[in-house]
Amino acid sequence: MKKFTYLLLALLGGCSLSPEQDSSCYCPATPPSVVAPSTNNQQSINQLLAYVAKLAKDRWGEDEFVEAGKHRYVKYLDGYNTRxxxxxxxxxxxxxxxxxxxPEQKLQKxxxxxxxxxxxxxxxxxxSDKEAILRGKPFLLGQVLDHEGKPIEWEWRANRYSNYLIENALRTKPIKRGQAHYVEITMVNDHLEQREYQYAGLIRDAAKRYDIPEDLIYSIIKTESSFNPYAVSHAGAYxxxxxxxxxxxxDVFNLVKKKPGIPTKEYLFDPANNIDTGAAYFYILKNRYLREVKHPTSMHFSMISAYNGGxxxxxSAFxxxxxxxxxxxxxxxxxxxxxxxxxxxxxxxxxxxLQKVLYFQKDFNLGNI
Structure with a gap:
């Protein structure tokens, strides 16, 4: 790993690389123009996003609509009145x-x-606008601290902090379809690192399993999702x-797992499966699609580029x-x-x-030297 680090820094030392890459008792029936997504495991992500978007826009309007994405978690509740x-x-x-x-009660919940x-x-x-099942360790544990500077793991503390926010930080703003009540919460400075820690073991195991550098997996995840396990995109990615x-x-199911079909969204939303699948695809790139690339650093650059653009x-660039x-x-x-x-x-x-991933990987490498 150190040899690659020094070579990468030597090659790119002269480069300037930088990353680029929201009627109160409404109970929504399925709009005539929208068909509710089925429970089929292969349901298109675009159909699911379009379904949620239609219902949310009916409530919030086009200007105030916010959609889930790669680096953005969005969850609608309460008949799509709360977000x-x-x-x-x-x-x-x-x-x-x-x-x-x-509104304060809806917001508190x-x-x-x-x-x-x-x-x-x-x-x-x-x-959907259904409430999440609150079980196990909260995803945001350590990434948000309450008004006493304490991490929020239990419901009593979350309730107390939510009451504090509504009493001390509640804001309102006019929107085209009425008035919105909202609170803004600032995450801790190292929230990204807190998320990284959650997946350190899974990344280490996948890297070892497929002989892929750990820092490559870290930098890909940072680029793709900012360590957001809920990440979705209109490209159909999970x-x-x-x-x-x-x-x-x-490809991973067929060539590595030796099993038919394709992974479901439930399978890919599981962090362990997702990291395993992403790392396994790098294995395929290295040992099958790009196996003729001779120089290890050229291979590294090609693998990163192929992960995004095939x-x-x-x-075709050559x-x-x-x-x-x-x-x-x-x-x-x-x-x-x-x-x-x-x-x-x-x-x-x-x-x-390629620029973004190498920029992030250089940081991870420097931390490992």
Whole structure:
């Protein structure tokens, strides 16, 4: 690992790399234009997001609608009148309600739900307005401290803190469809590191299982989701490492797990399965799709780029013909491979992706030297 670290720093030492990448008793019936998602395990993430979006927009309006994403947890409650929104990049939590009937009570309940949200997304009811099942260690434990500076693990403390917030930090603002009541909670300064710690064991085991550098897995998760196990995207990806069931997930099931089908969203929302699947896909990239890449650092750059934009995208940055592309890649220095993938890759997102992952990995490497 140290040899790669020094080589990476030497290669990129002259580069400037930086990361780029919210009627009160409403009880929603399924709108005529929206079909409620089935319980089919292969239900499209876009269908699920569209279903939630339709119901939430009916209540909040287009301007105030907030959607779950890769670095953002959003959970609607109370007939979509109340919302919890966690911005993991900014380290902020916003709990809001547009209910005009007992808004403080609705808000208090939602704050408790958010502070005690389960670490396992399987119990979170992310794609409905149902309350999460509060069991086990809270996901936000240690990432938020109450007004006494104490971590919030138990319901009595969450209730007390929510009451404190409503008494001392409640705000209101007018919106097109009425008035919103909300509170804003600032997470602790090291909230990202707190989330990293939760998955250290899983990352270590997956890295060892597939012979993939730990810091690579850390940097991919930081880039993809900011260590948000609830992460979703319209690309159809789930969880910490943003695995797409029909592509990377199917490859892992078929080539590594030797099992038919593709992973379900429930499978990929489980942090252990998600990290295992993401690491296993790197194993496939290294030992199958990119096995002809000769230089280990060029391999490293190519694997990262392929994780985001596919092996075909990596090769097309060098030549339209795959065989000629591999020859050109192998005839290039690692520095030239990096330059090609960050300037000539057909997808702008993939060009930036390699930069972001290496920026984060350099930080993780420096911490390990």
């Amino acid at each position: 919890a929104h966690i911005d993991f990049d900014a380290g902020k939590i916003y709990v809001s309600t547009i209910s005009q009937t007992q 939602a704050i408790v739900q958010t502070l005690l949200m389960p670490a396992d997304p399987a119990h979170a009811e992310l794609f 969880g910490l490492m943003q695995v797409i069931p029909k592509t990377a997930g199917a 092996t075909g995208g990596v090769l 030549d339209s013909d795959r065989k000629r592309a591999m020859v050109k890649l192998n005839n290039s220095t690692p520095r030239q491979v990096y330059d090609t993938l960050t300037t000539k890759h057909p997808k702008g997102e993939a060009r930036r992706y």
